Amino acid sequence: xxxxxxxxxxxxxxxxxxxxxxxxxxxxxxxxxxxxxxxxxxxxxxxxxxxxxxxxxxxxxxxxxxxxxxxxxxxxxxxxxxxxxxxxxxxxxxxxxxxxxxxxxxxxxxxxxxxxxxxxxxxxxxxxxxxxxxxxxxxxxxxxxxxxxxxxxxxxxxxxxxxxxxxxxxxxxxxxxxxxxxxxxxxxxxxxxxxxxxxxxxxxxxxxxxxxxxxxxxxxxxxxxxxxxxxxxxxxxxxxxxxxxxxxxxxxxxxxxxxxxxxxxxxxxxxxxxxxxxxxxxxxxxxxxxxxxxxxxxxxxxxxxxxxxxxxxxxxxxxxxxxxxxxxxxxxxxxxxxxxxxxxxxxxxxxxxxxxxxxxxxxxxxxxxxxxxxxxxxxxxxxxxxxxxxxxxxxxxxxxxxxxxxxxxxxxxxxxxxxxxxxxxxxxxxxxxxxxxxxxxxxxxxxxxxxxxxxxxxxxxxxxxxxxxxxxxxxxxxxxxxxxxxxxxxxxxxxxxxxxxxxxxxxxxxxxxxxxxxxxxxxxxxxxxxxxxxxxxxxxxxxxxxxxxxxxxxxxxxxxxxxxxxxxxxxxxxxxxxxxxxxxxxxxxxxxxxxxxxxxxxxxxxxxxxxxxxxxxxxxxxxxxxxxxx
Numbered sequence: 103x104x105x106x107x108x109x110x111x112x113x114x115x116x117x118x119x120x121x122x123x124x125x126x127x128x129x130x131x132x133x134x135x136x137x138x139x140x141x142x143x144x145x146x147x148x149x150x151x152x153x154x155x156x157x158x159x160x161x162x163x164x165x166x167x168x169x170x171x172x173x174x175x176x177x178x179x180x181x182x183x184x185x186x187x188x189x190x191x192x193x194x195x196x197x198x199x200x201x202x203x204x205x206x207x208x209x210x211x212x213x214x215x216x217x218x219x220x221x222x223x224x225x226x227x228x229x230x231x232x233x234x235x236x237x238x239x240x241x242x243x244x245x246x247x248x249x250x251x252x253x254x255x256x257x258x259x260x261x262x263x264x265x266x267x268x269x270x271x272x273x274x275x276x277x278x279x280x281x282x283x284x285x286x287x288x289x290x291x292x293x294x295x296x297x298x299x300x301x302x303x304x305x306x307x308x309x310x311x312x313x314x315x316x317x318x319x320x321x322x323x324x325x326x327x328x329x330x331x332x333x334x335x336x337x338x339x340x341x342x343x344x345x346x347x348x349x350x351x352x353x354x355x356x357x358x359x360x361x362x363x364x365x366x367x368x369x370x371x372x373x374x375x376x377x378x379x380x381x382x383x384x385x386x387x388x389x390x391x392x393x394x395x396x397x398x399x400x401x402x403x404x405x406x407x408x409x410x411x412x413x414x415x416x417x418x419x420x421x422x423x424x425x426x427x428x429x430x431x432x433x434x435x436x437x438x439x440x441x442x443x444x445x446x447x448x449x450x451x452x453x454x455x456x457x458x459x460x461x462x463x464x465x466x467x468x469x470x471x472x473x474x475x476x477x478x479x480x481x482x483x484x485x486x487x488x489x490x491x492x493x494x495x496x497x498x499x500x501x502x503x504x505x506x507x508x509x510x511x512x513x514x515x516x517x518x519x520x521x522x523x524x525x526x527x528x529x530x531x532x533x534x535x536x537x538x539x540x541x542x543x544x545x546x547x548x549x550x551x552x553x554x555x556x557x558x559x560x561x562x563x564x565x566x567x568x569x570x571x572x573x574x575x576x577x578x579x580x581x582x583x584x585x586x587x588x589x590x591x592x593x594x595x596x597x598x599x600x601x602x603x604x605x606x607x608x609x610x611x612x613x614x615x616x617x618x619x620x621x622x623x624x625x626x627x628x629x630x631x632x633x634x635x636x637x638x639x640x641x642x643x644x645x646x647x648x649x650x651x652x653x654x655x656x657x658x659x660x661x662x663x664x665x666x667x668x669x670x671x672x673x674x675x676x677x678x679x680x681x682x683x684x685x686x687x688x689x690x691x692x693x694x695x696x697x698x699x700x701x702x703x704x705x706x707x708x709x710x711x712x713x714x715x716x717x718x719x720x721x722x723x724x725x726x727x728x729x730x731x732x
Contacts, residue, residue, distance in 0.1 A: 144193050148200050152180060154235045155205065158227050159212055161672045165220060167466040168374050171212070172474035183207050205232070206349065213353045214361065215374065215478030218485040221353045222335065223668055225342045233345070239320055242279055247324050248670040251275035252691050254698065262289075264297045272328040281321060288316075296329070303643070303651065305330045306337045319344055332658035335665060336641045351640065353489070355496050356481045358388045367419075367454050368447040370476040373461040375429075378544035379481045381461055385426060394455075397423040403433035411436070415443060415458060422453030430462035441469035444476075483527050483545075487620075487642045490524035491635045494548060495628070503628045508559040511568060511608060513625040515555055518602030519577070521614060521622075523548045525598060526582065529647055531657045536647070538588045547585075551577045574603040598648075615646045702732045 156176050162169035183204035190196040209228060213221055233239035251271045260270040273289070276282045289296050295312050302308045309322050309329075317325065319341050326337050339351050365371050373381040382400070389395045399418065401411050411427050418425045430437065444458075460476070462468055484493045498516075506512035526543050529536030554576050558569060577583075578599040579592075586592045606612045607622055614620040620642075623634040644653040708728055712721040 145197070148197050151201055151232060151235060152204065154231050155208055155228065158231045159208070161227075162212075162216075162220075162224070164672065165223075165668060166217070166464055168462075168464045168468065168473060168478065169216065169220075170470055170473040175475055176208075179207055179211060180204055205346075209350055210354050211364070214356070215480060217374075217376065217480055218353075218482045219664070220668075221485070222339060222342075222351065223665055225346070225350045226338050226665070226669060227672065228350070229342050229345050233320075240279070240281070243281070243320060243324055245673070246276060246279065247320070247327055248666050248673065250327065254691075254694055262293065262297075264300060269328050276324055276328060281317070282324075285325075299329050305333050306340065331662050332655050334662040335658065338665065339640055353484070355484075355493055356384075356479070358384050358479070359391070361477050361479050362388060362392075362457070365457065365477045366449060367452040367456045368449050370444055370458045370460055370472050372472065372476045372478045373459070374478060374480045375461055375463045376480060376482045378483070378542040380544065380546060381479075381481060382426070382428070383546070384481065385459060389424065394424050397421075398426065399423065400426040400428060402428045403430055403436065405433075408433065408436035408439060412439065412443065418458075419447075419452045419456045422455030424457045424459060426459040426461070428461045430460050430468060431465040434465070434467045437467055437469050441471050444469070444472050486640060487521075487524050487528055487646060488635060488638045488640055490527055491520055491638070492632065494520040494523060494545075495632050495635060497545070497549075498552075498628060500628045502556075506556055506559055508562060508564075508568075510625040512556065512559050513631070514607050514622045515559075515568075515573075515603070516552060517622045517631060518607045519551055519555060520548070521620070522577075522599055522602045523551075525647060526595060528642075531661075532644070532647070532649065532653055533657060535649060535653050537594075538591050539586075541585050541591070543582060543585065547581050551581045554581075568605075570603055570605060574599055577603065615648075617643070617645055620646060703728045705729060705732070 156173070159169075159171050159176070162171075183200060186207070187196075187199045187203035190199055205228065209225070212224060216224055230239060230244060234241060234244065251274065253271055253275060256267060256271055257274055258270075260267050262270070265273075273285065277285050292312060295308070299305045299308050299312075306322070306326055309326055313322060313325070323334070323337055323341055327334055343351050361371060373379075375381070386395065386398070389398045399414050401407060401414055403411060411425075414425050417423075427440075430440070440460075460472070484490050503513070503516075523543065526541075530540055555573060558573060562568065574596070578596045582599075583592055583595060586595055601614065610624065612621060614622075619638065623631055644651055647653075705725070705728055708725060712718070712724055714722050714725065
């Protein structure tokens, strides 16, 4: 009888107990899953912003082939942000901390691989991408700011003599947006004040004063674009600083040790070369600090160097030494081999101390895998007097700064030398008004001039006069002047140097420019000098260089066009919300242009009416011109 089978009964009882336990665990698992889903749902805003930022950096590849980043690299940065972001009890605070921390980490890591001309562009793209994702910015306003009016003719006559037709055309296009529907009346009411905007040295401040709270920060940018396109770049800087904070317009200084710390044995480190850059100096300095000076192998790539480089990498990966492959852009045929070698790198198979350093000029043939997964660096002169000065002072050693025999004179003259270095670099942006020939003044020029200044002052007795003429000759004629080939430029550089390498700089009341903003700070410690520089304006006027205010107009408009055109090229080609899509705008513009093109001339009829004859030589010219016109 089945009821007498005790083993079966015990088995059934155990099965029931096991079933009950399983059911309880399933309930617990369902509750846990629901709890996880709830927590995951709370982090959706962070995930959404991160996805927007990834596509922001993915678009940069169309700006320069060296701007490539992989999803794995992006995720590793996010993992870093999770640990570094400030903890919080409330979810909203934690989300805000995560977003802020990751956005800045991404900015720092991407910024060190960008050229100076693209750093503000990246800050602007980050800002607008986040604002568009949060619906804090109208896509139609963004499109207008980047491209302006696309109309080929004025829809309304320009009623103001002081306003150019192009500016009026942009204003008419801007008034087509809902937020600016009454802007024409607004101009009419305060026409005198708007006329002042055209001639103001600080037009953004005047726009803020006229508009007050009527328009937000981005709408004021659109207004400024219409009236003063030459002032858009400084205004974009102010806009980014207002929305994201000033740290997003202050690119981090070049720090090879930080780049090394962010790398792994399986991660190549890539120097993107620029004119005047000397990465080997910095690399040898780092190798010396890390005790790797005798374990660094440098190979300049070229014909026949591929197998040597391959053997060096294999040997270094086993022994834990460093290999630097220079000028990769000169060995295009070997790049696929380099890519294969890097793809096979795994942390388990490599010595933890191994590092592969690469240097290359921007090249479309550089391996995408290496670019996307490597640590990229550029060491380009900073943009602007403030950034240039700060970069130079950050390279100065504090102990070296404090131990000169003629301490006060040395500190003032050293600052003057750094200011001179920044000035001769920044004059390049003015084109022929700055230099007849575009010279590349590099950091070694400054370094050797600083060492010479220190040596001269250390050799002097307390009562000896400072040999300004000899110092000026070394700097102006040899160190910097050795690059200057044009006689007028040579005369110019000596005159510029005379403002800093003269007895006047020792006078506490001496100013470098008429504004009185720029001067040699009182002798103090190195950090106080850096703090003075950090307090300087982000954008300097032409008066710093001894030029007229109008000298800045041409280069400022060129900078504005470059920034807006590049940003426009990275925008999505479809509409998001109301308004015409990119394709519809182009179709309308193409039809408009096509409608304005006159019909082609009838060449056969012209030949009949004006035959080519010896007596009528002009008929030959007429026929040729008609063919070219068509």
